Amino acid sequence: MNIRLDNLTVNFDDRFQLDEINWQLDDAQHWVITGANGSGKSALAAVLAGAGDTLSGTLEGLPAKVGLVSFEAQAELIDRERRKDDADIMDVISEGTPVHEILSEGDRNPQLIDQLVQMFKLESLVNRAFRKLSTGESRKVMLIRALASEPDLLVLDEPFDGLDAHTLEMLQQYLAGLVTTVPMVLVLNRFDEFPEFVTHIAYVDHGRLQYQIDRNDKQAYNELYQLLHLKTTDLEVPGADPETAIPRLDPAQPLVKLNSINITYDGHRIIDSLDWTIERNQHWQLSGPNGSGKTGLLSLITGDHPQCYVNDIFVFGFQRGKGESIWQIKQFIGYVSTALQWEYKVGTGLRNVIISGFYDSIGLYTKATDRQKKIADEWLALLGMSDRADTPFNKLSYGDQRLLLIARAMVKHPPLLILDEPCLGLDDMNRQLVLALIEKICAGSETSVLYVNHHAEDKIKGIENYLKLEKREPAAS
Amino acid sequence: MSNNYFNTLPLREQLEQLGKCRFMSINEFGDGVEALKGKKMVVIGCGAQGLAQGLNLRDSGCDVSYALREAAIAEKRQSWKNATENGFVVGTYEELIPTADVVLNLTPDKQHTPVVNAIMPLMKEGACLSYSHGFNIVEEGMKIREDLTVIMVAPKCPGSEVRNEYVRGFGVPTLIAVHEDNDPKGEGLALAKAYAAGTGGHKAGVLMSSFIAEVKSDLMGEQTILCGMLQTGSLLCFDKMVEEGIDPGYASRLIQYGWETITEALKYGGVTNMLDRLSNPAKIKAFDLSEELKQIMRPLYNKHQDDIMDGTFSRTMMEDWANDDKNLLGWRAETAETAFEKTPAGDVEISEQEFFDNGILMVAMVKAGVELAFETMTSAGIIADSAYYESLHETPLIANTIARKKLYEMNATISDTAEYGCYLYNHACLPLLGDFMKGIKTDVIGKGLDLEDTGVDNARLIEVNTALRSHPVEAIGAVLRGHMADMKKIV
């Protein structure tokens, strides 16, 4: 068997569309298709069973007999049975089609049906009307139909959903016994349900096949696990710590007010007479090419730029240069940047890295309270890193480090969260991860987000204010 | 010439000053920089310490500006650039010193006498003069106007660390002192504490000490274990390896980065941890070598301490100052010509553990140097806390400089005084270890022990472990590192 999808775009009753799918399934491969709800993972599986209208591209090599189990197929069958009832309504009250008839419809192996009925413990139900079955029972019927058809390809969409532990184990074993005879494609949402025999994983997002991963690629596998976790978890952004609360700000004042700001390096003016006010509850995106002074401007706000003492800067209630300390400023800011990541070269455990966000320090120099530990653990759970609380930070992958630093920046629920090119240097999977986390944060807190990116088009949901810096040529100054 | 202040004191007073040292609790810094609020701080010199301390103090809310000598301003020297590019007010002595409540003298120690003589007449009545090293007061006997308060705030790290640690939200261990002859208003301690807090030092641990204890221990540490031992060790180990046919590029790398790697273990868990990184047979080997080294080098350590105590060291160094640094410059040039210095580190991968396994002799040298310096200092009346900071604590910091750019970088980063002492030590120590080095083979430097025989005698191992763990530098080290709490899980 060799199924090829080339640039395939498939439409499903204008409700949903799969776009430009390129995918090849070979013999001896067993795939899992995964993705968040609504991503199109079931649609992709259904395509293998011939569903949808092809708009463009090609689909080749589909075998003649495809065994499909899915909620849609199940619903369709139930619906068909119901319509039969409707048609009969004038006549005698119909009991509906009994299970054994449903099972033996079409070209199926009768011995195998009997064997499977036993295995699924459906013996007592074979004479019952199909439409009287519970969801779990009718699902079992669907599974038996598919398996007994001795298909050339088995497509199982969430086959383990709603099965009791015993049946689940039995089914998994049964499928494992088929690996050498039938290629399988399973749609599964939960990583812990991926059977051992699966060799490849397809990740679908927004109707596109985003990633195809070889099971043996451990790193990619782990990243995908995390991405799926962030996209599907019900966990929310953990709350602030009431004991290490940030002082209240005067609600009438802006968070940041820069008046006619200049930044000059070696006589060259990078930023010239810029005014900028960030009000509470505003989300901003700052963009501009490299060298346009984005990072300089940010460090005027965070207090890391020496020229913040020669500019008119009002931040979080302080007019700069009047005897305040930078720690008084930093307590109001969460900050993530590539530079911070380079700076954050520590062997501190992950939990403590998150806790260090309460103290704005790199590394942790203070004993953490139990409550801070608990909050940090909630963040780790959100990130899908609970099992790594004590892993040293510098042992993490680059993308994981970034996620962790975002959690560190947010842990105190600062009034202002600055994300300076948070996706810089990340591959697509990790970008997805970071963006998923940022969207969760934007949705779940009162923090104003200042998102910096040199691509103005790389937008984040929920941001409505834009500042674009231009690069000033030396001649202009 | 100058008067050695220490030598003018009666023995009773000398001992009292030398023994002055108390580890301060973080709770003593509850007022933060309050004592400096509303006061004008003027820094003289904007070099390594000047810039780092000034940036930290300003970021802590203090009012900081820089007074530079006229030539530095006129020629827009690096010091002028350092200050102006960071947005500080810069002015001449005449412009700024009269307005200063606190003057921070952060010029090179060698220049202190002329600098202090120039600024003292300009200083406000009742102002404060501060140092980061007490050489001028203790060894040169500088007399400060009676109305002025004289304090010391000495970070126990190079300037770059002082700044970096502050930015990380931490600080570096710091020693503070008040010159008792110059504390007319009794505000010296409050000012020194606020200053230490402003640089972030209070977060890493502050020792309340005396000018004398600081100078005598600082000099001892820097010329023996910190710089001298590393320089001598680098040269001897490199030459030996090359002589034994090891690739020079490999030898160069093993040493250049080896000090940093092995002393990293020292920083976390003292001498014990450094030796625990070795296999059992290698540990016993390193222990034996270091015992031998200690025996050979002890008279040299004693001589350095004696010369420092009675002023011989500073007198000879000051003679060299007066002689246009003839010795210093000559020795500096000599160092640049050594084979180790001239052989770039080869492009070979050396794993962290390999630095230990193939550098047993280097481990032994660090152990011998740390313990000898500590033992010599404490037997000369310096308190263990102080001796710890001036020996074990600073060794990894100096080792880092060698990793950056070999001995050149080390000698460029440390003060002239340290550099001078380092060469003195090196010249005495190289011949002293001549015979010892004859017996050294690549099993302890360059290749590691032959691993076919990994057996050790239990009784001997227990003996060695006990000896390691019961050395007094380990006891005080455990306490002081503990004070830094969960600190510095920084790698």
Ligand SMILES: NC(=O)c1ccc[n+]([C@@H]2O[C@H](COP(=O)([O-])OP(=O)(O)OC[C@H]3O[C@@H](n4cnc5c(N)ncnc54)[C@H](OP(=O)(O)O)[C@@H]3O)[C@@H](O)[C@H]2O)c1
């Ligand atoms: N380095 C360390 O690890 C360390 C640690 C603790 C304490 N300390 C102490 O800190 C103090 C400063 O040491 P450092 O290492 O920071 O010195 P440094 O880097 O050499 O800087 C000295 C500064 O003083 C200026 N200067 C030199 N000669 C001068 C003169 N005659 N008059 C006025 N200014 C002069 C220099 O600028 P111009 O030449 O441009 O004028 C330079 O900016 C010393 O007391 C030292 O013992 C150093």
